[in-house]
Amino acid sequence: MDAFTTHTGTAAPLRRSAVDTDQIIPAEYLKRITRTGFEDGLFVAWRTNEPDFVLNKPEYADASILVAGPDFGTGSSREHAVWALLDGGFRVVISSRFADIFKNNSTKSGLLTVVLPQADVEALWAAVEADPTTPVTVDLQTKQVTYGDTTVPFEIQDYVRWRLLEGLDDVGLTERHLDDIEAFEGRRPAWLPTALPALPAL
Amino acid sequence: MPKTLAEKVYDAHVVRSTEGEPDLLYIDLHLVHEVTSPQAFDGLRAAGRTVRHPELTMATEDHNVPTLDILAPIADPVSRAQVEALRKNAAEFGIRLAPMGDRDQGIVHVIGPQLGLTQPGMTIVCGDSHTSTHGAFGALAFGIGTSEVEHVLATQTLPQYRPKQMSVTVEGELAPGVSAKDVILAVIAQIGTNGAAGHVIEYRGSAIEALSMEARMTICNMSIEAGAKAGLIAPDRTTFDFLQGRPHAPQGADWDAAVEYWSTLRTDEGAVFDAEVVLDAGTLTPFVTWGTNPGQGLPISERVPDPAQIADEGERHAAEQALAYMGLTPGTPLTEIEVDTVFLGSCTNGRIEDLRVAADLLRGKRIDAGTRMLVVPGSVGVKNQAEAEGLDRVFVEAGAEWRGAGCSMCLGMNPDQLKPGERSASTSNRNFQGRQGKGGRTHLVSPSVAAATALTGRLTAPADLTTA
Structure with missing residues (x-):
């Protein structure tokens, strides 16, 4: 994946809570077997049915930072939601709380999810609504979000931060510990099930 | 130190634990369906990797499957291509697949338990958020994304952070016509659609113990609708009776050894939960949702x-x-x-x-x-x-x-x-x-x-x- 160090761009205020991954990208777009090209499905129902939807407004068309309400990314585990956001030009999502699987998926593809207190989210909403051209900088090295005269620190696990800064692939990291995996496998009880061979039904 | 059921299962699968890094957790069973796997198999091929344990992997076709004319080719070419990709990948990597028309085909979370592949104390993952279903057997089961599917295929492990622990205790008796679905909808309405984020839920109490395995699966299935990492229920006689004699359940001396281990899978006296929720089963009535997330629900008698x-x-x-x-x-x-x-x-x-x-x-x-x-x-x-x-x-x-x-x-x-x-x-x-x-x-x-x-x-x- 691409490394993430720091990003500066404009931000779109998505004043909605509990945005589920079915809204980020509906299931019909999940039939594709590619890993890119999902931008046409990004928030497609809201973009189609709601003329006032924030991403339909020209002033937010080039936004690369999405500032969402609490509980962003609930529901389905579809990593396509992360891919659609990246394909749609977003590098960062800011919310006061994310759903676990979405947040975890985001770290695998280089989309940075930043948790800020709701009061800071509200202040950022107000700033980018007042002036949609406000540059917002999200710096993973210093763990800070900066816009105008405001700087807000954020927390992220050191290990996750290191992986994102380096753009490292998890599988490669785990393969360094094959000895541990083999040792563990030697200790597994023999009665644990295997799917092969297929056994006759009852 | 006393442990919760989830902590016991988690600890029994830690391959490697180092300060400042996520734990490496071993995965006993990897369930696969057509929607979230094609990009993972592509990733394996691109990196020249293989599937470490095809025999710990089981695939089925479920999401795209038409429920009429199931033996005819799928009419939608995009759906058909996705199902065909799974067939090709399963054949190439030596993974068992239950295709449309097969006696074992079905929704991934229905066939695991049906085949006896889902057992207490296991770690089970699938690129599907409703993997929490399998927690009904006292397994630690959770949904993952496609990158993680690729990781499990390649290494049979996942990097994980230790989840927090939540108990949901339901005591008393459910009234006639009130079911497990009503219990879980009431739970989600109480704690919210992401109220259990970061937590594994253990469902406990006399009302839970009285439930059949099917009903327990209904409850654990919707743990994700409260935002939980997983949901699980301690295995007991009901669990063992459901499993005994299923195709992939242990037999003979293995069965006895398994039951002996499974019987230890209970939360210890004095174990600490980070959050606790209590419901009185006797007060529950049929529940329905009125809104657009599963937490927006009410008793059906309401407005x-x-x-x-x-x-x-x-x-x-x-x-x-x-x-x-x-x-x-x-x-x-x-x-x-x-x-x-x-x-x-x-x-x-x-x-x-x-x-x-x-x-x-x-x-x-x-x-x-x-x-x-x-x-x-x-x-x-x-x-x-x-x-x-x-x-x-x-x-x-x-x-x-x-x-x-x-x-x-x-x-x-x-x-x-x-x-x-x-x-x-x-x-x-x-x-x-x-x-x-x-x-x-x-x-x-x-x-x-x-x-x-x-x-x-x-x-x-x-x-x-x-x-x-």
């Missing part, structure tokens, strides 16, 4: 809520948006809401017991003339059993449609979908906007409420059916 009376600005705004989408007016009794379609099925409520409960209410009756009812067994195994019991005839004679096995109308990936503006009572797990088809409106209900609703054409509690 559509008035957003103006919600104090929290964010929640008020969410309720306004939900009611606008759902086309509902505040103050309307929930039992006056008319539906077009009733869907009985899904990984939440597509098991034999769910079909029996609904059939008992429909036997000898006709569903409402203006209402369509789809009955979709969760697997070929469930379908065969239902037909052996004559349930298919009960449904057909009542005017319902009896279909082949698959995810069906739970999500809009196959031909079973709502049309824009159509309203359903659905035994599935998600009432998100457009979940059952573009513009479709979903009310989540239990199987018995689904059957009662099919008879009247409006949301109905089974206890309110007149005998006339």
